[in-house]
Amino acid sequence: MTTINFSSLQLPDGEIALDEQTLKKYGSNNFTQEITTEVLPDAVVFAETVADVQATIRFAAANQIAVVPQGAKTSIVNSAAGLSGSLILNLSRMNHILSIEPENQVAVVEPGVLNGDLDGDLDAETRKVGYFFSPDPGSKRISSVGGNIATNAGGMSSVKYGTTKQSVLGLKVVLANGELVTLGGKTFKNNAAYDLADLLVGSEGTLGVIVEAIVRIVPIPSGNSITGLATFPTIHELMRAVQAVQASGVNPSMLEILNRVSIEALDEYEHSHLGSHGEQALLIFQIDVAVAGVLEKLHKLLQEYGATKIDVTEDAGRTAEIIKIRQDIFAAGAQYGRLIVEDIAVPLGQLAKVADKAEELADKYQQRLLLLGHAGDGNLHPDIILEDKDGDLPEGTQKFIDELLEFVIQVNGTVSAEHGIGSLKNAWVPKQLDENVRVLQKQVKKAFDPAGILNPGRKI
Numbered sequence: 001m002t003t004i005n006f007s008s009l010q011l012p013d014g015e016i017a018l019d020e021q022t023l024k025k026y027g028s029n030n031f032t033q034e035i036t037t038e039v040l041p042d043a044v045v046f047a048e049t050v051a052d053v054q055a056t057i058r059f060a061a062a063n064q065i066a067v068v069p070q071g072a073k074t075s076i077v078n079s080a081a082g083l084s085g086s087l088i089l090n091l092s093r094m095n096h097i098l099s100i101e102p103e104n105q106v107a108v109v110e111p112g113v114l115n116g117d118l119d120g121d122l123d124a125e126t127r128k129v130g131y132f133f134s135p136d137p138g139s140k141r142i143s144s145v146g147g148n149i150a151t152n153a154g155g156m157s158s159v160k161y162g163t164t165k166q167s168v169l170g171l172k173v174v175l176a177n178g179e180l181v182t183l184g185g186k187t188f189k190n191n192a193a194y195d196l197a198d199l200l201v202g203s204e205g206t207l208g209v210i211v212e213a214i215v216r217i218v219p220i221p222s223g224n225s226i227t228g229l230a231t232f233p234t235i236h237e238l239m240r241a242v243q244a245v246q247a248s249g250v251n252p253s254m255l256e257i258l259n260r261v262s263i264e265a266l267d268e269y270e271h272s273h274l275g276s277h278g279e280q281a282l283l284i285f286q287i288d289v290a291v292a293g294v295l296e297k298l299h300k301l302l303q304e305y306g307a308t309k310i311d312v313t314e315d316a317g318r319t320a321e322i323i324k325i326r327q328d329i330f331a332a333g334a335q336y337g338r339l340i341v342e343d344i345a346v347p348l349g350q351l352a353k354v355a356d357k358a359e360e361l362a363d364k365y366q367q368r369l370l371l372l373g374h375a376g377d378g379n380l381h382p383d384i385i386l387e388d389k390d391g392d393l394p395e396g397t398q399k400f401i402d403e404l405l406e407f408v409i410q411v412n413g414t415v416s417a418e419h420g421i422g423s424l425k426n427a428w429v430p431k432q433l434d435e436n437v438r439v440l441q442k443q444v445k446k447a448f449d450p451a452g453i454l455n456p457g458r459k460i
């Protein structure tokens with residue numbers, strides 16, 4: 001139990017909770033199914049204003065207590081759950097959209113705004129004025145814009161619109177000493193000094209607390225959007241098709257892949273019939289600006305690379321159903337027990353090779369491999385389904401992960417594409433980075449957070 005006297009933490013507007021129920025609820029780790037042990041924080045602060053964040057950080061600095069910034073707590077890499085002797089700084093109540101400015105093509109938001117499609121969520125509100133917010137992680141409905149920025153979240157549309165990084169123009173950040181700084185602004189280009197806003201993107205709460213963001217919004221493209229499914233005899237052929245589509249100039253806004261195990265899991269979860277004819281691999285694609293002739297070109301290309309069935313729609317209802325297939329895949333995999341999620345990216349030319357390696361290792365160690373991913377970005381999620389709900393990883397699963405990640409590094413890929421590092425992938429960072437780069441990384445952390453109070457032990 002804590003020895004810190006939290007009564008001296010005076011919040012102008014927010015609230016502090018010390019009761020066990022709240023510590024458990026906000027300290028626990030809901031989505032990192034690889035880690036099932038729980039570490040409770042000493043306190044949870046619910047900030048409502050920038051002044052609350054500043055007061056909390058100043059208190060933490062004075063008392064040398066670790067701070068875990070927290071958005072919607074959907075991290076898959078144990079980045080936002082409790083640390084021993086920490087306080088959680090929850091930002092979900094700072095959830096106002098401050099402005100939507102079509103004339104500037106930007107929105108200004110507090111960090112706790114959800115990136116979703118319900119009223120009040122950023123994407124939904126921008127669509128009402130003919131724009132959209134392009135970052136679309138599978139967790140879009142339940143994750144916060146601040147969390148998306150702090151993890152540089154990717155999603156299905158990253159293949160065309162980039163990751164969250166490409167949408168961030170400016171940030172207001174509370175530093176480790178409690179000072180508020182403004183980084184970047186509303187301009188699309190900005191070369192004044194080093195781009196520190198960019199550095200904060202993906203920093204997982206280790207360099208500062210994002211309290212406001214200026215994000216780019218994109219006009220909804222005019223013209224037809226087409227969405228479809230294509231099946232392939234093997235995942236290898238599907239991967240080669242993805243490479244060919246990417247090189248063809250059809251400019252897809254979505255290229256998602258699912259293997260046989262994923263198809264079966266979805267059919268069981270959604271009572272669908274995606275795999276009723278023994279389909280081995282499925283591609284979900286979208287072209288959000290379908291110019292004349294593009295569909296025919298894509299059709300021909302997919303057939304050339306072995307597609308056995310191609311099903312295309314322009315209907316909004318059917319499009320939503322197809323997208324839901326992809327959004328449901330984590331829940332579908334987890335229905336059997338738990339899902340051990342990996343998140344790698346490789347150069348596009350290595351995709352087929354890495355998918356083959358994942359399948360080979362899954363056979364070797366008898367693992368149930370749910371292979372899916374944003375293949376158009378070279379980003380795969382080779383996930384393992386485990387039936388036991390908790391406990392350490394079985395030896396075979398650990399060996400599968402170790403050998404696969406070693407291989408990914410060998411082919412110049414990365415062990416973390418979009419989910420982040422958290423405390424889960426920390427051990428892999430030194431294996432991927434050169435020693436001199438690691439030193440530089442530590443110097444950056446020290447410059448922002450000399451006492452090491454911001455989300456320590458995570459990211460680097």
Ligand SMILES: Cc1cc2nc3c(=O)[nH]c(=O)nc-3n(C[C@H](O)[C@H](O)[C@H](O)COP(=O)(O)OP(=O)(O)OC[C@H]3O[C@@H](n4cnc5c(N)ncnc54)[C@H](O)[C@@H]3O)c2cc1C
Nearest residue numbers: 071072073074075137138139144146147150154204205210
């Ligand atoms: C079903 C499901 C599907 C998912 N699909 C995807 C996907 O397709 N792509 C993808 O990239 N991720 C995905 N994720 C992972 C996760 O949703 C993302 O990482 C998301 O961006 C986290 O947002 P959050 O608000 O939940 O942040 P949290 O989980 O609360 O925090 C994540 C990290 O950001 C830091 N942080 C949060 N807010 C701030 C802030 N204001 N200032 C500073 N640091 C902050 C935290 O300290 C932590 O390090 C998925 C998760 C789930 C559960």
